[in-house]
Amino acid sequence: MHREDFPMLKGDIIYLDNGATSLKPQCVIDKMTDYYENYSANAHRGDYDISYKVDLEYENARDLVREFIGARRKEEIVFTSGSTDSMNLIVNGFFGNLLEAGDEILLTKMEHASNIMPWFRVALKTGANIKYIPLDDNNFVTIDNLKSVVTPRTKVISLAEITNVVGDIRPIKDICKFAHERDIFVVVDGAQSVPHKKINVSDSDVDFLAFSGHKMLGPTGIGVLYAKYELMENIEPVNLGGGMNESFDSPDKIVLKEIPTRLEAGTPNIAGVIGLGEAVKYLNKIGMENIEKYEKNLRNYLIEKLVKIPHIDILNLESDSGIVTFNVDGLFSEDVAYYLNKYGICVRAGSHCAKLTKDVLGVVNSLRVSLYFYNTESEIDSLVDLLKDKDKIIKEMI
Amino acid sequence: MDKEISREIILENFQNPLNKTNVIDEKYQKINTRNPNCIDNIDLYILFDNDIIKDIKFNGEACAISTASTSIMLKNLIGKTIKEAKNYINNFYHMCNKEEYDENILNEGLAFQDIYKQSNRIHCALLPYKGIIEALEEYEKKNKI
Secondary structure, three states: OOHOOOOOHOOOOOOOOOOOOOOOOOHHHHHHHHHHHHHHOOOOOOOOOHHHHHHHHHHHHHHHHEEEEEEEEOOHEEEEOOHHHHHHHHHHHHHHHOOOOEEEEEEEOOOOOHOOOHHHHHHHHHEEEEOOOOOOOOOOOHHHHHHOOOOOEEEEEEEEEEEOOOEEEHHHHHHHHHHHHHOOOEEEEEEOOOOOOOHHHHOOOOOOEEEEEEEHHHOOEEEEEEHHHHHHHOOOOOOOOOOOOOEEEEEEEEEEEEEEEEEOOOOOHHHHHHHHHHHHHHHHHEEEEEHHHHHHHHHHHHHHHOOOOOOOEOOOOOOOOOEEEEEEOOHHHHHHHHHHHOOEEEEEEEEEOOOHHHHHHOOOEEEEOOOOOOOOHHHHHHHHHHOOOOHHHHOOOO | OOOHHHHHHHHHHOOOOOOOOOOHHHHEEEEEEEEEOOOOEEEEEEEEEEEEEEEEEEEEEEEHHHHHHHHHHHHHHHHOOHHHHHHHHHHHHHHHHHOOOOOOOOOOHHHOOHHOOOOOOHHHHHHHHHHHHHHHHHHHHHOOO
């Protein structure tokens, strides 16, 4: 649906790599161009009209994002360069000061690098230990499995709401309830969930949420860190410098601005922020519930067709999101991706930045189709037709 | 080389690669070679006899191009002196980079004659060569050859 809004879809491609990044609607592109062409001044320097307009647009985008994820206050929204940046800020700026030797960090082996590597480093620095929540037969997280690894030393559970390989939707609200009864913080990597389903941080009660603009129709280089107000107050800025201080006289005489500004040092990605705001408006217009429903139907359509092909091995049959991960029996995923590319079909091959998944799935590499609402059944038909004939794949993949 | 023949050679070497095994004698010198931007990851195992490459085996996960290229490289380097091997390797590199090379010595390696046209796959064809060069240099340094 809404394909006409996307300039990239006027070309001759079938784009099925939305887990990596999404396409951009014309309105987002126009909104950013408008900034560069008509009021290209800096933010927070409102001494003249166009700079004042920048402030209004910038803060309006913050409010749009706040409302989009159901946050209570604008101060709970900090703009970053993306999910990775947000995760590093949470881990280093908050947990780096909180964790002590022997404390426990709970992750799963299905997490993206951005939700593992920052924890590795903070664990080394603080002496905290990383433990992995065991997964069930479908590689899902269950509360029972979570219970089996929580101890009095567990300080934080950090999980993707939707993992980027298996694509399962984690029960974040239940996890938060369980964790908060035990004074455990919950960090959510929302990179794959915020673009695809209705999020309400006030309802789920998550403590921290990280997500990227570019996977939700926004520009690259912009992301969001959500934290509950009282937790955001305690995040130590990783970057110091322009825009975030009130005054500085000597190393011990520094006065920082209030949140969220003190966590956004330097000239921000103004065009990115404004573009993201426009993407949020656009998503609201379509409706996240509609997007979720549409993608689920499309996923089912794809699965129904793929299971009929004997040489296709689906790795995440039971998941609910628009992520479908599979291999063609005996073939290397990258070769199949090259083959599909010859027909203008864009899919991802590899380990998808989640390199611990091999311990669980027993598969190092796979092909991933990740859907968005602008994909169609006819695009899926084209993909399936090309995958049906294994001899053709082998013949044409080199 | 004819395109259809090239494809057949690559397919044959991908589906039935020479010396792809995980049974390796410890006398073999091991070297890992991988492309950081893709998922190809190969271990090469080389057995030297003075300045002669007596045997090479390999193992790992790699695409059809990398696997076939490794198999073809093995066929052409086993039994050669280090000097002869370097000559083969240099010519193969030159071919992949669309520079002047000696067609007469590359044998099945010529199947990759057109690889320069697919810039995103050159690194696949060159993957085993990257590894073998490192192994040869390491061996020469250690043994002062």
